Amino acid sequence: MDKKKNLESIFNPTSVAIAGVAPGNLGQAFLDSLLDSGFQGRVYPLNPKGGEVSGVKVYANIKDVPEPVDYVICCIPAPAVPQLIKDCAAKGVKVISIYTAGFSESDSREGKQLETEIIHLVKASGIRILGPNCLGVYHPEVGLSYASDFPKESGRVALICQSGGSIIYLIRAAALRGVRFSKAVSYGNACDIDESELLEYLTKDVETKIIAAYIEGVKDGPRFHRVLKELSAAKPLIILKAGYTPAGARAVASHTGALAGSNEVWDRLLQQAGAIRVYDLEELVDMMVTFSYLSLPKGRRVATCGGGGGFNVLATDGYAEAGFILPPLPQQLHKEISQEIRNFVKTDAGMILNNPFDITNIASGEGHYAILKRLADYKGFDLLVTHLSINNSEWPYVGASYNIWPDIFTDATIKVHHEVGKPTAVVIHGILSTRDLQRTLELQQKCCEAGLPVYHSITSAAKAIDRFLRYHEKLQAAAREGC
Amino acid sequence: MDKKKNLESIFNPTSVAIAGVAPGNLGQAFLDSLLDSGFQGRVYPLNPKGGEVSGVKVYANIKDVPEPVDYVICCIPAPAVPQLIKDCAAKGVKVISIYTAGFSESDSREGKQLETEIIHLVKASGIRILGPNCLGVYHPEVGLSYASDFPKESGRVALICQSGGSIIYLIRAAALRGVRFSKAVSYGNACDIDESELLEYLTKDVETKIIAAYIEGVKDGPRFHRVLKELSAAKPLIILKAGYTPAGARAVASHTGALAGSNEVWDRLLQQAGAIRVYDLEELVDMMVTFSYLSLPKGRRVATCGGGGGFNVLATDGYAEAGFILPPLPQQLHKEISQEIRNFVKTDAGMILNNPFDITNIASGEGHYAILKRLADYKGFDLLVTHLSINNSEWPYVGASYNIWPDIFTDATIKVHHEVGKPTAVVIHGILSTRDLQRTLELQQKCCEAGLPVYHSITSAAKAIDRFLRYHEKLQAAAREGC
Numbered sequence: 001m002d003k004k005k006n007l008e009s010i011f012n013p014t015s016v017a018i019a020g021v022a023p024g025n026l027g028q029a030f031l032d033s034l035l036d037s038g039f040q041g042r043v044y045p046l047n048p049k050g051g052e053v054s055g056v057k058v059y060a061n062i063k064d065v066p067e068p069v070d071y072v073i074c075c076i077p078a079p080a081v082p083q084l085i086k087d088c089a090a091k092g093v094k095v096i097s098i099y100t101a102g103f104s105e106s107d108s109r110e111g112k113q114l115e116t117e118i119i120h121l122v123k124a125s126g127i128r129i130l131g132p133n134c135l136g137v138y139h140p141e142v143g144l145s146y147a148s149d150f151p152k153e154s155g156r157v158a159l160i161c162q163s164g165g166s167i168i169y170l171i172r173a174a175a176l177r178g179v180r181f182s183k184a185v186s187y188g189n190a191c192d193i194d195e196s197e198l199l200e201y202l203t204k205d206v207e208t209k210i211i212a213a214y215i216e217g218v219k220d221g222p223r224f225h226r227v228l229k230e231l232s233a234a235k236p237l238i239i240l241k242a243g244y245t246p247a248g249a250r251a252v253a254s255h256t257g258a259l260a261g262s263n264e265v266w267d268r269l270l271q272q273a274g275a276i277r278v279y280d281l282e283e284l285v286d287m288m289v290t291f292s293y294l295s296l297p298k299g300r301r302v303a304t305c306g307g308g309g310g311f312n313v314l315a316t317d318g319y320a321e322a323g324f325i326l327p328p329l330p331q332q333l334h335k336e337i338s339q340e341i342r343n344f345v346k347t348d349a350g351m352i353l354n355n356p357f358d359i360t361n362i363a364s365g366e367g368h369y370a371i372l373k374r375l376a377d378y379k380g381f382d383l384l385v386t387h388l389s390i391n392n393s394e395w396p397y398v399g400a401s402y403n404i405w406p407d408i409f410t411d412a413t414i415k416v417h418h419e420v421g422k423p424t425a426v427v428i429h430g431i432l433s434t435r436d437l438q439r440t441l442e443l444q445q446k447c448c449e450a451g452l453p454v455y456h457s458i459t460s461a462a463k464a465i466d467r468f469l470r471y472h473e474k475l476q477a478a479a480r481e482g483c
Numbered sequence: 484m485d486k487k488k489n490l491e492s493i494f495n496p497t498s499v500a501i502a503g504v505a506p507g508n509l510g511q512a513f514l515d516s517l518l519d520s521g522f523q524g525r526v527y528p529l530n531p532k533g534g535e536v537s538g539v540k541v542y543a544n545i546k547d548v549p550e551p552v553d554y555v556i557c558c559i560p561a562p563a564v565p566q567l568i569k570d571c572a573a574k575g576v577k578v579i580s581i582y583t584a585g586f587s588e589s590d591s592r593e594g595k596q597l598e599t600e601i602i603h604l605v606k607a608s609g610i611r612i613l614g615p616n617c618l619g620v621y622h623p624e625v626g627l628s629y630a631s632d633f634p635k636e637s638g639r640v641a642l643i644c645q646s647g648g649s650i651i652y653l654i655r656a657a658a659l660r661g662v663r664f665s666k667a668v669s670y671g672n673a674c675d676i677d678e679s680e681l682l683e684y685l686t687k688d689v690e691t692k693i694i695a696a697y698i699e700g701v702k703d704g705p706r707f708h709r710v711l712k713e714l715s716a717a718k719p720l721i722i723l724k725a726g727y728t729p730a731g732a733r734a735v736a737s738h739t740g741a742l743a744g745s746n747e748v749w750d751r752l753l754q755q756a757g758a759i760r761v762y763d764l765e766e767l768v769d770m771m772v773t774f775s776y777l778s779l780p781k782g783r784r785v786a787t788c789g790g791g792g793g794f795n796v797l798a799t800d801g802y803a804e805a806g807f808i809l810p811p812l813p814q815q816l817h818k819e820i821s822q823e824i825r826n827f828v829k830t831d832a833g834m835i836l837n838n839p840f841d842i843t844n845i846a847s848g849e850g851h852y853a854i855l856k857r858l859a860d861y862k863g864f865d866l867l868v869t870h871l872s873i874n875n876s877e878w879p880y881v882g883a884s885y886n887i888w889p890d891i892f893t894d895a896t897i898k899v900h901h902e903v904g905k906p907t908a909v910v911i912h913g914i915l916s917t918r919d920l921q922r923t924l925e926l927q928q929k930c931c932e933a934g935l936p937v938y939h940s941i942t943s944a945a946k947a948i949d950r951f952l953r954y955h956e957k958l959q960a961a962a963r964e965g966c
Contacts, residue, residue, distance in 0.1 A: 076831060102832025112830070133833070163793025165875050167912050172874060175917060190929030216796060242796045246801035247838075250811065254835040255792035256891070280797055281802075281940055309738035310646025313699060313725045314763055320728035321762075328733065338590070349561060349594070350616070352737040355730075391655060392648050430652050432659060434917040436922075441917075461762055 006128045007193065007201060009184060010096035011139050012040045013071035017062055017093075019084055020075035021045035021053050026099070028053050028172070032148060048287050052365035062087045063106035069089040070094050072114050073136055076376055078102040079110075081132070082117050095193075096129050097136035104189055104257030105133055115257070117193055122192045132190030133256060135164045138171065140181065141207070147171070155180020157288050158202045158207040160195060162187060162216045163242070166281060168223060170214070173285045176441065178448030179292050182207035189256050192221045196227045203231045210291045212238040212284060217258025223267060232273040236471060239275050241266050255387060274474055284465035286455060290425075293453035294465065297382040297423040297474055301325045303375045305357035306387035306427070307405065312356035315427075315458045322462035327380055328354045337374055342453040343367070368412035376420040383423045386413050387458055389430035390440050410443050414450040425465060427455045489611040490676065490684060492577035494622050494666060496554035499525045500545055500576075503558035503624045504528035504536050509582070510558040511536050513619075515631060520625035525550060545570045553577050556619055556951070561585035564615070567601050572608035578676075579612050580619035587672055587740030589618055592678055598674055598740070616739060617671030618647045619824040621654065623664065625688065630654070638663020639692040640771050641685045643678060645670060645699045645739050646725070649764060653697070656768045659924065661931030662775050663722045665690035672739050677702045679710045686714045693774045695721040695767060700741025719954060720758040721770040724749050727762075758956055759950050769938060769947035773908075776936035777948065778877035779955055780865040780906040784808045786858045788840040789910070795839035798941045800911075805945035809903060810863055811837045820857055826850070843888060849893035859903040869896050870941055872932055873923050892929035893926050897933040908948060910938045 015070035016034060024328050027045065031054055034043050034109045044065045052058060059065050062072065062084070074084055074091050088096055102108075110436050115132070122129050130136055136144045141154045150171055150207030157179055161167035167186045176179075182205065185198055202208045211231065218224045231237055241263075243252035250259030270277045278284050302324040304315045316326055329337065334354055341348050341359070344367030352358040359371050376384055388406050410426070417424045426447050428440045444454045455461035499517060504510030510528065514537050517526050527548045528541045535541060542548050545555065546568070555576050557567055561583050571579055585591075586598035598615065605612055613619055618629045624637045633654055640662055644650035650669040659663075665688065668681055678698050685691045694714065701707045714720055722878030724746075732743030753760045761767050785807040787798045799809055813821065817837055823840070824831050827850030835841040842854050859867055871889050893909070900907045909930050911923045927937045938944035 100832075102830060106832055107836070116580040162795075163791070163796070165791030165872065166793030166797075169875055169915075170871060172915055173913075214793065216684045216793075241799065245800045246804040247809040248796055250837075251796045251799040251835065251839050254839075255796055255841075275618060280801070280940075280942065281793075285763055294723030308646070310644075310649030310697065310699075310725060310764075313646070313731055313738055314649075316734040317725065317728045317731035318763070326730040345584060349583075352734065353590070354733075354737060354739075356734050358738075389648065389652060392652055430656075431915035431920075432652075432655055434920050437917050437920050438915075454793060457763075457765065 004131070006094040006126070009070045010097070010130055010137050010193070012145070013095070013143060013144070015044065015067060015069050016041060016071045016073065017044040017046055017069045018073045018075065019046045019062070019067060020370070021047050021058060022049070022425070023053055025075070029097070030073050030075065030146060031056065034143065036148035037140070037143040037145035037150070037152065042071065044187055046167045052248065062091050062093070065091070068092055070446045072096045074100055075099045076100065078114055081114065082121060085118060085121045085127060089121070089127045093127060096127060096131060097134065098132035099135065102133045104191070105255055105403045107254070111308070115189065119191055124386045129192040130185070131188040132191065133140060135167060135186035138181065138184040146186070151175050151180055153180050154182060154207065155292070156182060156207070157212060157292060158182045158205065158208040158210070159184040160187060160192070160198045160202070161185070161214040162258065163214060164188065166214055170281060170285060173281070174288045177285065177289045177444060177454055178286045188220060190258070193353040196220060196223045199227050201232050203227070203234050208235065210236050210238070212286070212288050214240045214242060216242050216252040216256050217260050217272065221261070228269065228273040228275065232275055236291055237273070238278060238291070239270060240269070240278050240281070240283060240284045274471070275277050276471050278386040282460065282465070286460050287467060289455070290464045290468045293451055294425060295421070295423045297469065299382040300469060301327055301380060301382045302385055303357065303381040303383070304385050304387065305359065305372065305375060307358065307360040307409070308389055308392055309352060309358055311387060311389050312352055312358045316356050318458040318462045319385065322466040324466070328380070330380070333374070333378060337371060340370055340374070341367070343449070344370070365408035365412055368409050369415055371410050372416045373420065376416045376422040376424070381422070383425070383429065385425045385461060387427035387429065390428055390436045391432040406439060406443060410446060414446065414452065417450060417452060425455065425461055426451050427458050427461045429457050489577040489609070490680065492553045493580070493611070493613060493620050493676070494627070495625055496578070496627070498527065498550060498552050499524060499526040499554045499556065500529055500548060500552045501556045501558065502529045502545070504530050504541060505532070506536055507557070511580070513556050513558065514539065516628045519624065519631035520623070520626040520628035520633070520635065527552065532702070545574050545576070548574070551575055555661035555754065556580045557581045557583055561594065561597055564597065565578070565604060568601060568604045568608070568610060572604070574611045576610060577612060580617065581612060581615035582618065584616040586615045587674070590737070590740055597895050598672065602674055608863060613668070614671040614674040617672065618650060621664065621667040625634060626855055629669070631685065634658050634663055636663050637665060638775070639665060639690070640695060640775060641665045641688065641691040641693070642667040642695045643670060643681045643685070644668070644697040644698060645673070645741070647671065649697055653768060657771045660768065660772045660927060660937055662771045663755040673702060673741070679703060679706045682714050683709050686710070686717050691718065693721070693771070695771050697723045697725060697767065699725050699735040699739050700743050704744070708752060711752065711758065715756040715758055719774055720756070721761060721767060721774070722753060722758050723761050723764070723767045724753070730762045738911050745872045757954070759954050759955045765943065766946070769943050770950060772936045772938070772953045773947045776905045776931070776934055777908060777951060778904070780952065782865040783952060784810055784863060784865045786838055786864040786866070787868050787870065788842065788855065788858060790841065790843040790892070791872055791875055792835060792841055795835055795870050796868060797842045800867065801941040801945045807945070807949070809838050812861070813863070816861060820854060823857070824850070825851055827853070848891035848895055852898055855895050855899045856903065859899045859905040864905070866908070868908045868910065868944060868948070870910035870912065873911055874915040888925060889922060894930060894949060897929065897935065900933060900935060901913050908936050908938065908944055910941050910944045915940070
């Protein structure tokens with residue numbers, strides 16, 4: 001048996017069977033996800049009752065399927081799983097992804113025994129198991145997916161995640177902000193295929209340029225250490241270690257049955273490897289966005305430009321606190337910009353024009369473009385970060401022009417970015433109504449299409465960009481030292 | 484002249500004039516806000532052109548108004564402001580709130596001179612000035628407001644804010660989460676009425692139980708120190724000091740012309756006073772919500788209950804990291820709860836039942852109620868924090884019951900809270916679509932009506948509740964020491 005080759009089958013199966021499909025159940029949800037995602041191989045639903053679901057013939061048993069099957073998704077109750085594994089092994093199935101829960105993560109002795117039995121079957125047969133207690137594989141390249149709404153296009157980010165609910169959220173949240181995935185694996189209890197094997201695979205995967213991981217526990221510490229070292233020499237790794245407090249570690253045991261390990265050990269390990277450590281799902285999404293979209297600034301000199309005096313003061317504090325430098329303009333440039341403003345507004349009252357820049361009162365796209373262009377052209381800034389508080393644009397005091405401000409400001413930002421290519425990030429925040437969110441999603445999509453990262457708070461943008469820079473600063477320092 | 488009495492007029496004027504009203508301009512926005520908010524006194528729009536705006540007769544000049552005027556809102560260009568002040572003083576006006584910008588905060592010598600001139604006029608006439616560069620006063624009790632959509636009902640929170648855009652956002656964001664205000668003052672450059680005078684007033688204000696402040700700089704340090712001491716002996720003060728970094732301090736000078744002061748001095752000052760310091764607008768809103776709605780837990784033993792294994796692990800980490808204790812259940816109670824679950828579901832596979840509690844798989848409201856009731860009844864928990872990831876409820880794998888899960892879980896939480904009265908907080912997070920936000924707003928309103936604080940991330944809830952507890956722990960320690 002070739003374990004590695006079988007692992008290949010979880011990403012590139014030529015045919016998939018789904019055990020436990022009935023109308024309206026979650027087996028059908030898995031089936032529909034494959035059909036909706038354009039899976040190119042054959043799909044065989046299984047159920048002793050036979051019949052047809054979603055227009056596809058249902059087979060009573062894996063043995064009855066007329067062709068070879070590479071990959072099986074298992075949605076039948078836990079006690080029936082060992083027999084399914086035996087049948088699959090007899091059929092020559094290479095990998096089973098077990099959605100079913102109720103194994104080592106459960107309180108019951110029965111569940112723990114069942115998982116032990118699975119492990120024995122794996123060893124005896126050479127069949128590979130993903131999970132149990134997992135969603136399996138999303139590989140858009142071949143139309144393999146566990147949710148019909150995931151992007152159909154491929155991308156550069158690989159994600160592995162021990163939690164099923166979290167991976168659904170992570171993919172959806174990141175996709176809305178333009179992140180596209182090479183592969184995304186929900187791997188649950190990791191009774192056979194574990195984080196180390198997946199990371200090893202992704203390190204070598206040519207589709208994958210960035211790796212993100214949500215990990216609750218590690219099966220084989222020394223092996224994980226080796227994998228991490230190789231991985232981080234090749235690609236950036238963003239990692240959320242869940243269960244990093246003693247109470248969280250106890251929760252982990254009940255969730256995926258994993259041993260969480262001590263936070264000090266994790267901290268040292270991840271630091272040594274140069275991994276980017278984050279602490280919640282939002283931060284994980286922010287980092288996937290940053291690595292997907294932000295071009296590398298030459299340094300930490302940031303210009304911040306956005307709407308609202310108070311928001312600008314807080315943005316300045318936010319970036320300064322995160323380790324950025326906000327240099328004021330040289331006198332001559334400041335004078336020129338102040339004069340240029342007069343082409344578009346009668347007075348600069350209520351504006352701030354020396355980093356931060358509050359140019360909200362300019363009512364024309366040309367005006368925004370002119371000022372942003374000058375900021376981007378100036379060599380004294382390494383990075384431009386804009387921000388707009390979307391709810392505040394619904395405010396009568398600022399006149400009708402303000403209502404279109406988010407659009408003209410965003411368009412100007414995109415135009416300048418295309419022309420100058422200065423690293424640029426966009427913050428759209430202050431979402432209070434469904435109309436605010438609708439407008440935000442539209443502006444965000446425009447930005448993504450233009451290759452700009454979008455964040456939803458100034459603080460989170462500052463944190464993410466700082467982490468991104470620290471990662472590259474560390475790489476550069478290592479390169480200088482020749483190691 | 485009685486300065487204090489004149490200050491009273493900014494909150495309780497019997498008549499208001501608005502200088503600079505024309506159809507469609509911001510003067511009309513101020514006028515409409517008063518009309519829409521049910522202001523009970525007379526309102527006089529002013530404009531040399533006369534006419535009628537929003538159905539109200541416009542007077543050419545303040546002198547022409549047939550009755551006395553207490554309060555004037557000024558929206559005319561900066562150079563015309565000194566003459567308006569003279570006319571108002573002659574008319575016997577007590578307070579002018581100056582919306583107009585272009586004074587000490589501007590780059591120009593002209594603006595700075597204008598502000599000096601205003602200060603001289605104030606000293607000579609006894610008239611009081613709010614601003615310039617401010618929105619003025621929201622006092623729902625008498626229908627005084629600068630935005631038609633602010634709540635009409637009064638509440639217990641007073642807010643003062645040096646930034647106009649920020650106060651609009653703060654009031655709207657807090658109002659959506661059930662916060663109601665006694666008074667909310669946007670005070671801009673503070674050339675006359677300043678933070679100290681406002682805080683002094685609010686310390687004694689019987690309507691006000693909680694005070695929140697966004698401050699960029701202080702005019703008179705020793706006086707502010709005294710006011711802070713008196714205030715914090717009487718009421719909780721939540722404070723956002725904007726411009727706390729050197730770069731932020733420079734931004735402050737361009738925004739409200741204030742001297743930001745050193746962060747070390749502020750830190751010491753606020754610590755000594757026992758004020759609750761926050762660092763961005765979201766944290767300020769979170770604290771207004773917490774002080775408005777959370778009843779004081781007896782200690783730090785928290786039970787967390789919500790949907791999704793990964794979310795529960797991260798919630799556990801989040802609360803533990805913020806200094807909470809998450810005790811597991813005593814064996815007997817754990818056994819009873821595990822048995823009770825069987826009344827509602829066939830298997831507890833996929834559930835977590837020992838703090839955290841993941842009871843998502845229970846499809847009935849009775850089931851959620853039964854488990855939450857047991858958690859609330861248990862004396863070993865001081866506080867119950869629930870969480871639900873709203874987007875994850877749109878997920879076919881978990882069956883139709885999951886889609887109604889947010890509603891039945893929230894209803895059960897509210898019912899248990901009514902019956903047991905255990906301090907309870909609710910997190911609704913993971914908002915990705917307008918439908919998610921719509922559902923969140925509806926659930927949030929239910930919670931507010933039931934007297935429950937709602938947060939939009941686990942991390943922010945943990946941080947806010949920790950700050951709330953630290954405030955009370957400090958008070959209790961001081962009380963024990965008899966000081």
